[in-house]
Amino acid sequence: MTAINRRTFVQLSGATAFAGALGLPHVARAAGGKVVIIGGGPGGATTARYLKLANPDIDVTLIEPNELYHTCFMSNEVLGGERTIEQIQVGYDGLKKIGVNVVHDFATGIDGGAKTVATKGGQSFAFDRCVVAPGIDFNYTHEGITEADAGNVPHAWKAGEQTTILRKQLEAMEDGGLVAIVAPADPFRCPPGPYERASLIAGYLKEHKPKSKVIIIDPKEKFAKQGLFTGAWKKLYGFETDNSLIEWLPFAKVGGISKVDAGTKEIVTDFETFKPAVLNYIPQQTAGKIAMDAGLADEKGWCPVDKQTFESKKVAGVHVIGDAAIATAMPKSGYSANSQGKVTAAAIAAILAGKEPVTPSYVNTCYSIAGKDYGFSVAAVYRYNAEKDVIGGVEGAGGLTPGDASPEQFKREVGYAHSWYNNIRKDSWG
Amino acid sequence: MRIKAILGSACVLLMTSGGLALGAEMSASLLADTCNGCHGPDGTSYGPASPTIAGTNKDYMVETMQAFRDGKRPSTIMQRIAKGYSDDELKLIAEYFAAKPFGRIVDQKTDPALVAKGKEIYDNLCEDCHEKDGRSAEDYPALAGQMMPYIESELRDLISGTRNLENNEALSSKERNKKQRNLKDLVDTHGEEGIAAVINFFGSQK
Numbered sequence: 009m010t011a012i013n014r015r016t017f018v019q020l021s022g023a024t025a026f027a028g029a030l031g032l033p034h035v036a037r038a039a040g041g042k043v044v045i046i047g048g049g050p051g052g053a054t055t056a057r058y059l060k061l062a063n064p065d066i067d068v069t070l071i072e073p074n075e076l077y078h079t080c081f082m083s084n085e086v087l088g089g090e091r092t093i094e095q096i097q098v099g100y101d102g103l104k105k106i107g108v109n110v111v112h113d114f115a116t117g118i119d120g121g122a123k124t125v126a127t128k129g130g131q132s133f134a135f136d137r138c139v140v141a142p143g144i145d146f147n148y149t150h151e152g153i154t155e156a157d158a159g160n161v162p163h164a165w166k167a168g169e170q171t172t173i174l175r176k177q178l179e180a181m182e183d184g185g186l187v188a189i190v191a192p193a194d195p196f197r198c199p200p201g202p203y204e205r206a207s208l209i210a211g212y213l214k215e216h217k218p219k220s221k222v223i224i225i226d227p228k229e230k231f232a233k234q235g236l237f238t239g240a241w242k243k244l245y246g247f248e249t250d251n252s253l254i255e256w257l258p259f260a261k262v263g264g265i266s267k268v269d270a271g272t273k274e275i276v277t278d279f280e281t282f283k284p285a286v287l288n289y290i291p292q293q294t295a296g297k298i299a300m301d302a303g304l305a306d307e308k309g310w311c312p313v314d315k316q317t318f319e320s321k322k323v324a325g326v327h328v329i330g331d332a333a334i335a336t337a338m339p340k341s342g343y344s345a346n347s348q349g350k351v352t353a354a355a356i357a358a359i360l361a362g363k364e365p366v367t368p369s370y371v372n373t374c375y376s377i378a379g380k381d382y383g384f385s386v387a388a389v390y391r392y393n394a395e396k397d398v399i400g401g402v403e404g405a406g407g408l409t410p411g412d413a414s415p416e417q418f419k420r421e422v423g424y425a426h427s428w429y430n431n432i433r434k435d436s437w438g
Numbered sequence: 439m440r441i442k443a444i445l446g447s448a449c450v451l452l453m454t455s456g457g458l459a460l461g462a463e464m465s466a467s468l469l470a471d472t473c474n475g476c477h478g479p480d481g482t483s484y485g486p487a488s489p490t491i492a493g494t495n496k497d498y499m500v501e502t503m504q505a506f507r508d509g510k511r512p513s514t515i516m517q518r519i520a521k522g523y524s525d526d527e528l529k530l531i532a533e534y535f536a537a538k539p540f541g542r543i544v545d546q547k548t549d550p551a552l553v554a555k556g557k558e559i560y561d562n563l564c565e566d567c568h569e570k571d572g573r574s575a576e577d578y579p580a581l582a583g584q585m586m587p588y589i590e591s592e593l594r595d596l597i598s599g600t601r602n603l604e605n606n607e608a609l610s611s612k613e614r615n616k617k618q619r620n621l622k623d624l625v626d627t628h629g630e631e632g633i634a635a636v637i638n639f640f641g642s643q644k
Binding site for chain 1: 465467472473474475476477478479483484485486487488514515518519520521522585587591
């Protein structure tokens with residue numbers, strides 16, 4: 009560590025930055041082009057922001073029905089009562105300020121040949137490149153429940169009004185009531201989400217309704233961050249004791265669900281019948297509606313893409329990112345969408361400037377909060393593998409918080425989880 | 439390997455043509471931008487805990503990431519993430535953030551009495567290395583306006599030895615000894631209040 013080296017560097021980096029600044033406007037003038045982005049979640053917002061940062065001359069239009077977006081991330085804290093619904097709201101002023109044309113309308117169709125996007129409001133937007141970031145849509149697979157029942161049996165898997173409905177039901181429930189979460193089968197948005205939700209609901213029950221209990225009825229035999237969650241549940245919620253506030257009921261224990269009564273909230277499985285006071289039914293999922301309608305999805309309902317540019321393998325000139333895309337091995341998370349937005353923005357900026365897309369780098373960092381002073385994470389650094397056409401995790405990197413982490417470490421991860429939230433919001437929406 | 443080849447050619451372009459600087463910039467930025475989700479846009483954190491990494495001395499950031507990668511510096515998550523990058527990539531990332539300004543945008547809650555006491559302690563124990571009220575990032579990391587929970591966790595790890603300065607090969611033995619002497623002095627002379635005061639002082643800097 010020598011002072012001379014560092015001082016020399018500061019001078020050098022100043023010179024480099026200056027050269028870059030000189031070069032930039034020249035390239036910017038040559039580029040331009042029109043990009044239409046569908047969906048104003050973390051994926052779409054990040055793409056819009058980073059396109060403008062890469063080249064302010066690119067004409068960027070973002071089509072999003074809602075004037076206020078509710079982040080799914082940290083919505084479980086709203087359910088637990090640690091955060092208000094207002095605290096997960098984010099608007100689009102940050103994007104408008106840097107010149108993104110934000111249109112509050114609902115995209116209804118993409119014409120890949122004519123390169124136009126049509127909206128419910130009757131508008132039409134021409135594009136050179138289109139980015140589709142529609143998130144998820146639901147596929148109700150059990151007899152006795154449809155999306156029309158979501159007012160009584162919320163999914164709360166798209167945050168906003170649904171989050172508020174579920175929170176109010178939890179507040180209104182009498183002590184001694186049963187809360188049931190029906191978890192979906194893979195793949196779905198936010199793999200650790202149902203288990204974080206169970207944790208934070210249990211935290212609320214522990215403090216306010218200690219005779220109550222939350223059960224998770226799960227078609228899976230294992231789930232994301234399982235060891236960390238069950239470790240936390242043992243420490244915080246008496247997991248696997250007679251007085252446990254949480255019970256996990258995988259297929260092996262209760263069998264499959266044969267019927268759900270959305271009116272009475274009764275759930276019939278192969279081996280048992282449950283009658284919860286509050287039912288949070290998280291349905292199976294597919295890519296968002298517009299991706300399905302525009303023919304971007306495969307037969308399983310997700311969108312195959314080129315892993316370097318996220319350009320659709322079904323419709324040229326259209327890119328699909330975030331939960332809707334098949335981005336193996338990246339999980340369907342907000343951080344993945346944010347990371348993919350940056351890769352896609354860089355690829356599109358290069359393509360519009362007549363250059364080869366650069367080699368991407370991707371990261372996923374996902375925090376879960378299991379209770380007071382108890383957080384943990386999973387991380388991965390990814391590289392593009394052209395041969396296998398996958399986004400592969402760098403070997404030896406990433407992974408989970410160690411199960412034997414100290415209480416101080418779990419506590420610090422809560423602080424970093426909240427920082428993650430504040431920073432990814434700013435990084436995505438400005 | 440492909441990454442290195444492209445980064446290499448990008449650097450050549452940077453040197454030969456100003457007009458193609460954007461391509462080179464984006465290669466480094468694609469690596470660095472993935473940090474922003476946790477550390478904030480352009481590396482300036484909106485808090486409450488994750489540190490701002492913008493404006494960090496380039497060599498210090500490379501050394502820090504290598505220390506995380508080699509398990510020489512403790513962390514919650516950074517050891518796992520640092521393992522994903524080669525030395526060349528770390529250099530690009532560090533260079534990128536070194537050129538960004540350290541933003542001091544979060545109004546952290548501080549106690550004026552503790553800030554005043556912290557300033558006194560700072561003048562005696564910290565100023566030699568962390569110059570200009572902790573703003574200088576020339577030789578050591580800037581601490582002025584850094585996130586207070588982060589300063590606290592690092593300070594406590596340094597005091598307890600969990601973050602062992604003996605593992606920091608970038609420091610001379612003289613530097614190591616001085617830092618350890620001053621940390622001991624902070625605890626022995628000023629105790630818990632002194633630790634809080636120093637954190638408040640740095641956290642109060644705008």
